Amino acid sequence: xxxxxxxxxxxxxxxxxxxxxxxxxxxxxxxxxxxxxxxxxxxxxxxxxxxxxxxxxxxxxxxxxxxxxxxxxxxxxxxxxxxxxxxxxxxxxxxxxxxxxxxxxxxxxxxxxxxxxxxxxxxxxxxxxxxxxxxxxxxxxxxxxxxxxxxxxxxxxxxxxxxxxxxxxxxxxxxxxxxxxxxxxxxxxxxxxxxxxxxxxxxxxxxxxxxxxxxxxxxxxxxxxxxxxxxxxxxxxxxxxxxxxxxxxxxxxxxxxxxxxxxxxxxxxxxxxxxxxxxxxxxxxxxxxxxxxxxxxxxxxxxxxxxxxxxxxxxxxxxxxxxxxxxxxxxxxxxxxxxxxxxxxxxxxxxxxxxxxxxxxxxxxxxxxxxxxxxxxxxxxxxxxxxxxxxxxxxxxxxxxxxxxxxxxxxxxxxxxxxxxxxxxxxxxxxxxxxxxxxxxxxxxxxxxxxxxxxxxxxxxxxxxxxxxxxxxxxxxxxxxxxxxxxxxxxxxxxxxxxxxxxxxxxxxxxxxxxxxxxxxxxxxxxxxxxxxxxxxxxxxxxxxxxxxxxxxxxxxxxxxxxxxxxxxxxxxxxxxxxxxxxxxxxxxxxxxxxxxxxxxxxxxxxxxxxxxxxxxxxxxxxxxxxxxxxxxxxxxxxxxxxxxxxxxxxxxxxxxxxxxxxxxxxxxxxxxxxxxxxxxxxxxxxxxxxxxxxxxxxxxxxxxxxxxxxxxxxxxxxxxxxxxxxxxxxxxxxxxxxxxxxxxxxxxxxxxxxxxxxxxxxxxxxxxxxxxxxxxxxxxxxxx
Numbered sequence: 001x002x003x004x005x006x007x008x009x010x011x012x013x014x015x016x017x018x019x020x021x022x023x024x025x026x027x028x029x030x031x032x033x034x035x036x037x038x039x040x041x042x043x044x045x046x047x048x049x050x051x052x053x054x055x056x057x058x059x060x061x062x063x064x065x066x067x068x069x070x071x072x073x074x075x076x077x078x079x080x081x082x083x084x085x086x087x088x089x090x091x092x093x094x095x096x097x098x099x100x101x102x103x104x105x106x107x108x109x110x111x112x113x114x115x116x117x118x119x120x121x122x123x124x125x126x127x128x129x130x131x132x133x134x135x136x137x138x139x140x141x142x143x144x145x146x147x148x149x150x151x152x153x154x155x156x157x158x159x160x161x162x163x164x165x166x167x168x169x170x171x172x173x174x175x176x177x178x179x180x181x182x183x184x185x186x187x188x189x190x191x192x193x194x195x196x197x198x199x200x201x202x203x204x205x206x207x208x209x210x211x212x213x214x215x216x217x218x219x220x221x222x223x224x225x226x227x228x229x230x231x232x233x234x235x236x237x238x239x240x241x242x243x244x245x246x247x248x249x250x251x252x253x254x255x256x257x258x259x260x261x262x263x264x265x266x267x268x269x270x271x272x273x274x275x276x277x278x279x280x281x282x283x284x285x286x287x288x289x290x291x292x293x294x295x296x297x298x299x300x301x302x303x304x305x306x307x308x309x310x311x312x313x314x315x316x317x318x319x320x321x322x323x324x325x326x327x328x329x330x331x332x333x334x335x336x337x338x339x340x341x342x343x344x345x346x347x348x349x350x351x352x353x354x355x356x357x358x359x360x361x362x363x364x365x366x367x368x369x370x371x372x373x374x375x376x377x378x379x380x381x382x383x384x385x386x387x388x389x390x391x392x393x394x395x396x397x398x399x400x401x402x403x404x405x406x407x408x409x410x411x412x413x414x415x416x417x418x419x420x421x422x423x424x425x426x427x428x429x430x431x432x433x434x435x436x437x438x439x440x441x442x443x444x445x446x447x448x449x450x451x452x453x454x455x456x457x458x459x460x461x462x463x464x465x466x467x468x469x470x471x472x473x474x475x476x477x478x479x480x481x482x483x484x485x486x487x488x489x490x491x492x493x494x495x496x497x498x499x500x501x502x503x504x505x506x507x508x509x510x511x512x513x514x515x516x517x518x519x520x521x522x523x524x525x526x527x528x529x530x531x532x533x534x535x536x537x538x539x540x541x542x543x544x545x546x547x548x549x550x551x552x553x554x555x556x557x558x559x560x561x562x563x564x565x566x567x568x569x570x571x572x573x574x575x576x577x578x579x580x581x582x583x584x585x586x587x588x589x590x591x592x593x594x595x596x597x598x599x600x601x602x603x604x605x606x607x608x609x610x611x612x613x614x615x616x617x618x619x620x621x622x623x624x625x626x627x628x629x630x631x632x633x634x635x636x637x638x639x640x641x642x643x644x645x646x647x648x649x650x651x652x653x654x655x656x657x658x659x660x661x662x663x664x665x666x667x668x669x670x671x672x673x674x675x676x677x678x679x680x681x682x683x684x685x686x687x688x689x690x691x692x693x694x695x696x697x698x699x700x701x702x703x704x705x706x707x708x709x710x711x712x713x714x715x716x717x718x719x720x721x722x723x724x725x726x727x728x729x730x731x732x733x734x735x736x737x738x739x740x741x742x743x744x745x746x747x748x749x750x751x752x753x754x755x756x757x758x759x760x761x762x763x764x765x766x767x768x769x770x771x772x773x774x775x776x777x778x779x780x781x782x783x784x785x
Contacts, residue, residue: 020325022680023286026673027329030282031369032336033669036344037275038365039352044268046183047255052124053217056089057251058224060214060231065243065507068493072210073246075198078116080234081214087222092119093194095212100457100638101190102164103152107639110148112190114197114212120175122217123186129159130175136193143175143191165192167458167637182351185254207238216248224248242495243507267659274666277421281670284414285677286322323371330370347661349654412717415678419721419758420728422674425667426754427729431746432660435737438744439653445585446487447524450613450620451645453486454627458635461606464516468609470630476614476623479522482606484514487523488648490587490597496568497598499555510551510596511587512567514605520546520582522612530561530580533601541601543576549584551596567600574600589652593741610645671758675765682714682769693773710770711763718762722755 048054061071078091095114100107120132120143127135128146135143142163149158162170171192180186198205218224231246249257256265337354345352356363460467468480484490493509502508517540520532528549533540545565552560566575584594613623628640650657693706701709730746737743 022676023289023325024329024332026282026285026676027326028332028336029669029673030279031326031330031333032340033278033666034275034369035333035337035354035366036341036352037271038369039341039354039362040344040348040350041268041272041275042362043183043350043352044256044263047263048184048186048251050124050181050183051251053122054252055250056218056220056222057122058216058218058248059251059254060216061247061249062210063245063247064493064509068509069247070210071213071249073212073214074207074210074235074239075205075212076207076238077231077235077246078214080238081216081231084234085227085230087219087227088216089219090118090122090217092116092122092215093212094119094215095194095197096188099165100167101148101152102167102637103161106152107637108151109639109641110189111187112192113186113188114194115191116194119191119215122215125180126178128176128178129157132175135175136191138172138174139193139195139199140169140171141174141193142171143177144173145177145179145189147179148189149176183255185258207235208242215251224250264655267655271662274425274663277425278666278670278673281418281421281673281677284418285673285680286325288411288414288677289680319375322375326370330366334366347665348658411681415681415714415717416721416724418674418677419718419762420724422667422670423721423725423754423758424729425663425670426757427725427750428733429660429663429667430750430754431733431737431744432656432663434750435740435744436653436656436660438742439590439656439740440650442586442590442742444649445525445583448645448649449615450617451523452611452613452624452627453643453645453648454609454611454631455641456482456607456609457638457641460609460635461603463634464603464606467630467634468518470633471609471611471627474623474626476617477611477627478614479518479612481518481522481610482516482603483519483608483610484512484602484605485607486643486648487585487587487610487645488652493595494567498566498568499557500564501557502555508554508596510547510554510598512598512600513587514602515599516601516603516606519599519610522610525585526583528581528583530578532580533599537579539576540579543574544579544601545576546580546582546599547578548582548594548597550594551598552581554596567598569602576600590742591740671761675761678714678762679765679769682710682766685710685713685769706773707767707770710773711766714762714766715759718759722751722758726751726755 048057051057059071060073060077061069062073063069073093075093078093081088082091093114093116096111097114098109098111101110115136117133117136120127120135127143130143135141142165144152144158144163152158152163153161158173158176161173163173164170177191180188216227218227228246228248231248232244235244235246255263256268334354341352341354344350354362356366456464464482468482471477471480485492490511490513492512494512495507495509497508497510515533517533517535520527530546533544533546537544545567547560547565557563560578560581562577562579564575565578566573568574582597582599585597586594587597588595611627613620617623624642627642631638631640693701693710696706696709729751734746737746
């Protein structure tokens with residue numbers, strides 16, 4: 001019996017090969033899309049889950065009075081947690097930094113971290129060489145990754161050898177870690193004992209300075225909520241003046257709920273839904289074409305029922321055909337995935353691969369996907385065909401006609417659902433694209449054209465002025481300035497400010513940037529009141545402040561020029577006056593509102609040079625070569641580093657750029673699959689109405705009239721799809737735009753353009769079939785059947 005069903009299934013697929021190809025191709029594309037997104041979702045959800053104690057590991061983060069949350073804590077917190085809380089099994093501090101690493105004249109800037117010795121036992125990074133317990137106990141020990149070991153030592157065993165950091169100290173290699181997997185929020189190439197950081201930052205240990213991450217390992221069955229309340233009380237004891245709450249964030253949630261950027265759980269939900277949408281569209285194609293062809297199999301069904309076939313026999317037969325077709329589609333889908341995955345990796349910035357042997361979860365997921373697709377696709381057609389009554393079938397009576405009419409209504413509903421999803425994705429793609437263009441082209445409040453940033457390495461901070469003067473010898477370099485950080489990375493907020501008329505009951509938080517006299521001119525920032533810093537005024541260097549408009553608004557200050565303003569820094573209070581107000585400028589992404597910003601001159605805070613290359617310079621590389629030679633003249637032991645401000649600004653929206661590309665591809669696929677199904681359905685409809693069209697032509701119907709007759713039914717369905725897609729997309733997109741402090745207006749044209757595009761594609765597809773019938777000789781049409 002099974003062999004007979006298989007023969008019939010293969011024979012049916014071959015007999016209606018045109019429809020079978022449409023079904024298989026649509027399903028294959030839908031399944032391939034689902035598989036790729038399944039791989040992406042699995043990767044996003046797998047971050048930091050490979051650690052043995054992942055379910056008991058937490059990161060401490062601070063919720064400040066400004067309702068902002070940052071994964072920063074004070075230095076003394078970790079030892080206090082270790083000694084005062086029996087619920088906490090272990091703790092480790094983590095302070096990331098970059099340094100120049102040198103061995104045998106091989107020099108590179110590497111990313112590292114200061115950690116407590118317990119870090120290697122808390123986090124089960126595979127240690128290829130060395131002992132996790134003792135590797136970081138010696139103050140001048142270093143643990144490096146396998147990648148770094150290959151870079152500096154090749155095939156030689158690095159254990160016990162020394163490596164120089166920042167041209168100052170030698171560190172003994174006491175361990176080699178397996179290189180960080182991509183699915184971890186930790187990013188480092190080497191680890192140093194936290195004791196080194198304490199020596200470098202001696203005198204700055206304070207409960208009021210939040211400057212590093214703290215991780216805790218809780219004992220089994222300890223509730224994190226109870227520990228949270230206790231550690232906030234501990235902070236209040238040592239820092240009673242600040243209204244700050246401490247929380248514990250599960251390690252496995254850091255990537256997708258990252259306080260400082262990273263993954264986004266919303267995108268995981270969105271892309272998962274898209275995957276189901278695309279697969280659903282492909283399944284709807286199958287349902288529509290199968291039920292549409294039901295009339296060609298009614299006689300077969302009737303004969304089988306007369307000869308004793310049960311309803312269950314038909315369910316087995318048609319479900320078998322569906323799963324067989326799904327299997328063919330699945331095989332094609334796997335090959336599509338292997339071909340497309342490198343392109344998707346390039347777009348998403350991932351390193352995904354489909355390894356069914358090593359990745360058992362994916363293998364089981366794909367088997368489930370195959371069965372799910374087969375069952376969904378055949379669910380309605382199977383029960384629809386199996387429910388036919390043999391007498392009604394063989395007589396073709398009115399009950400069967402009524403059933404077919406009900407079937408037609410369902411087919412139309414499925415077409416509406418199909419195109420509603422496709423139009424929805426198209427609208428979302430247009431809005432994301434427009435919003436991204438808005439983000440990249442909005443006036444940031446400064447001129448970023450050909451502005452280059454150089455980090456202050458070695459003793460460049462001490463040679464600030466000579467280095468600047470040397471660079472200005474090049475006629476293509478028009479301005480050079482010094483600053484505490486890159487403009488798009490100034491995120492450090494301070495509350496130690498005071499001014500006349502300050503509300504003592506209100507908490508204020510301002511971003512602080514140290515700049516020099518040439519900074520505003522270099523970035524071409526616009527002053528709205530007062531003046532910029534000038535060497536003509538000696539007080540500017542010791543007590544001058546420039547604030548942005550947001551700061552003036554936050555302080556509620558009128559006529560701010562020459563008003564008293566003070567800042568409490570590392571060396572105590574700095575008293576002075578406001579000398580100027582700068583027009584608001586964006587120093588964060590446009591997800592966030594412009595915050596109050598304060599500038600002051602303080603050379604010991606400088607970390608970067610920023611220089612402007614003359615606009616229209618024909619060969620920027622020649623100018624950069626000059627800058628590199630100047631760099632080597634001042635700091636020959638450090639590799640040359642630079643970055644362009646406009647590129648750093650664009651990198652703030654890397655997630656949106658990737659999302660736009662992915663949505664573009666998926667909306668195209670959804671529309672393609674929908675049109676593929678519409679092509680098959682319109683082809684079948686035109687085929688069934690061939691005789692009717694022949695009679696109409698004999699009676700004088702024109703070709704355009706016949707095409708309108710055949711097209712209007714489908715175009716009406718697309719019009720209904722538009723209305724449904726518009727309603728749902730409006731509310732969803734409006735909510736998405738609220739993630740941005742600055743965004744476009746959701747205009748009517750997004751919906752109209754998407755609707756017209758869908759109507760155009762549908763019209764082209766349907767017209768191909770209707771024109772064939774309309775131009776057919778009526779004599780041939782009347783011979784049909």
